Amino acid sequence: MRCLSTLAILLLSTVIATAQHAVPYPESLGNPDIAAQRAKLALSSTTSGCKNSLFGGNCPQSAPCCSGAGYCGSDPSFCAESCQASGSFAPDSCWPLPMAVNLADDFKDKSRVVPINEYNGFPNTADWVIDRSPSTQPHAVITDDKLLLKLNRLEKHPETGGGIGATVHSTRWMKYGTIEARLKTASNVPGPVSSFILISPISGDEIDFEIVGKDSADMQTNFYYK
Known part of the structure; x- marks a missing residue:
């Protein structure tokens, strides 16, 4: 795990591109x-x-x-x-970023994975957030104690014209640590990419683990930093 910048955890099925809330300040935000x-x-x-x-x-x-x-x-x-x-309006307009805690998720509790428009900003209420998608369909669901990320080929992405996939990211941030994930890619055709990514949306630094559909037996790795 790297320490070039803080990292958030992302699980991606494909590479794809109001109510007022009180500013959250949960238990371990002091970073x-x-x-x-x-x-x-x-x-x-x-x-x-x-x-x-x-x-x-x-x-x-x-x-x-x-x-x-x-x-x-x-x-x-x-x-x-x-x-x-x-x-932003001011440098401190952005909400504080919650620090990582020890977590082992077997995806038995469906309430711990929520759509971004239902997330209240408190990481003690959810472990994973389903990013906003051009689609209105639930492309990330928990079924049989597994987090299933779908690629909907019937709907067209408004920018790329391709199918619409799912992105699920963690609600906490970390500087370094040990992360383990067990993934299964369902696609064995060219095009779709199944990924597990460590990324900082602030600096753009990232470490990628990717499986492309045309070669599902091979794991590819990349890293980018500024």
Whole structure:
């Protein structure tokens, strides 16, 4: 496990591209390293404002958080995890990032995996979040004590024209540690990619473990850093 930057855990089936909530402050959020990194990146960023903001420039106080995709809002999908301090109303508009705890998940409790629009920002209420998808279909579900990630080929991704897959990420962050996952890829045709990724949405650093459909017996690894 690497210590170049903080990492969030992502499980991906394919490579794919309001109510007000109180700012969460659960039991183990005190991580000055992560807060300092966010502030440093915000100060050093050459990007002006939140990329796709309808308001122009940085996000307004009414929608203070700039999401990873560059939009302004105030719910967990904007303020948690991949929130960009550089485009937000203020560097501290982004919610604090919860530190990792020991976790062994056998996926027996379906309530621990929630869609991003139902996540309240408190990691003690959920271990995994299903990222927002262009589709309205539930592409990530728990069945037979397994987390099943689906690729829906009937619906078309509005940007790529391909099928719509699922992305599930952890609700906690870590700097270093030991991670183990048991994965099974269901695809043996070219195109789909099954992945387990360690990534920092703040800095973009990542470590990838990928299985491509055309060669399901071979695990590929990549890493990127700034």
